[in-house]
Amino acid sequence: MSSMKTADEVSPTRRRLSRDERLRQLLDVAWRVVRNEGTEALTLGYLAEQAGVTKPVVYDHFNTRPGLLAVLYREFDTRQTALMDKALRDSEPTLANRARVIASSYIECVLQQGREIPGVSAALAGSPELEKIKREYETAFIGKCRTALAPFAGAGTIAAAGLWAMLGAAEALSYAAATGDISADAAEEELYQTILSMVDRNADQ
Template sequence: MRYQVVRKKLDGKPPRRQRLARADRFRQLLDVAWRIIREEGTEALTLGRLAEKAGVTKPVVYDHFGSRSGLLAELYREYDARQNALMEAALKTSASSLAGRARVIASSYVECILLQGREIPGVIAALAGSPELEAIKREYQIGFIERCRAALLPFARTGSISSAGLWAIIGAAESLSHAAATGELTSVQARDELFEIIYAIVDRPPR
């Protein structure tokens, strides 16, 4: 019985903080941040809450991100990199046609949102909360637009795709993907509608 009491006390001690290399700690903090958003929502994500859930001190978290805005920016960068990798890999094996390219862009955009779950819509919404974060979002939107232009331009009926048309594509992609993520649309509905929009914009006849 005495052994059991001692054992219980030992088991009740808080776990020792694990020393990690800087890159490993950064990866751990991002993983915990995504989990907080998934389980508690974006509003719950503060640097203090992240430190608590990750089992580190606040200075460690501040050293990696500087501010909540810095943390949100890193989360969005990671999402954007994942989306780019998914789309580029799919484009390499897609049919060399407007239908093939449009289908890949639509599918990869929606799939990436769904893979990230409910977390990324909250992060994207939070980006609108400051000019700094809005600028980061716009930078990555422009990057996506240019990748779409490069993939689709060879199949444009007029030989060009207007900037307005490309912005319409990304606007539709964001709206439809978020609707799929929140269950208002199925993933098939979102992908099919986005495909139709992309195809119609690129295949628009000369005016």
């Protein structure tokens, strides 16, 4: 009897990934590409190459490059929302606590994702379709902040201008922390003070 083994006996059959598992793999590779090479390097063809799959597999999941970027941003936003919601539920209902939760949750989530999220966020502004998606998530975040902070404002609400200014500060500070220009603690404290100041201005109205 021959002692030679067949190819199937020598190497076990590779398990076929489910659709959800494949999506998770592609997203992990996409984040890695953005982190290591920048958003401009992330094309569907390059993602297929880096993930070791054929182009049709990637196109089946995302259809277009904007579609891929939208999924990445949606994943980041979902993580950020869950982190902030939990922190708000667990915090005491005071202005200081609510402001601290918003500041720490925003900064922490950007830092957890790493330096790649600023590139994805910037890319979202590159087309009307992606800008619309980004604006929808920003509007939802501002609404959540208004609900959390309004009880501490004199008029019972927070002016939209102040909330958009706060969001701009949050983005700038978190991205500066992600790139190492400032520390995470400094970013959080500055955002915290910005939120307190915004509410105080509304309390005087």
